Amino acid sequence: SQQGEEDPQALSIQEGENATMNCSYKTSINNLQWYRQNSGRGLVHLILIRSNEREKHSGRLRVTLDTSKKSSSLLITASRAADTASYFCATADNNAGNMLTFGGGTRLMVKP
């Protein structure tokens, strides 16, 4: 079953603008991760935030986590055309072989 739901499903912005994607989940988690996928290829891990963390940064990425609302957001600042991809949140249940359950994903298009 799908744990996370992402919003929006698709997002189109101009280069230089910021992109914000949201993820909601249903059960308690150990951590939440964000992955990126280019056009039907493998997923690349972007950032992991643990349940006791509220915000994390990595380069142009900023992730927040609100465990009371069971939600997370991914902000990409100063977007580039190369950021065009699908972005998935995934929640981890460390009691089950590090099993990940993915959200529906946000398809981001950054226009040059």
Added chain:
Amino acid sequence: DTEVTQTPKHLVMGMTNKKSLKCEQHMGHRAMYWYKQKAKKPPELMFVYSYEKLSINESVPSRFSPECPNSSLLNLHLHALQPEDSALYLCASTQLGQGQETQYFGPGTRLLVL
């Protein structure tokens, strides 16, 4: 070496064929995964191997048969597939233990069942 490799990249097979997908990693990871991904959908977990033993089978039909010959290799044997099994099949691996939750994905095998 931080790479997960998958072969073949593309596969076309008939419903009566038997084929295998292969996945390999040399990062010393002790958990390996198979996911199935349909177009514009998230990856769906199929199987998890932990320490070369099948630990999770997400109610996958028996026409998919996983195998983990050793800690670096993971196979997915395919037999009598249906057209609806056409999808991108992704392999991933991770180290087990606290603080080791990141999964490393291969590029996938795009499967078409005719």
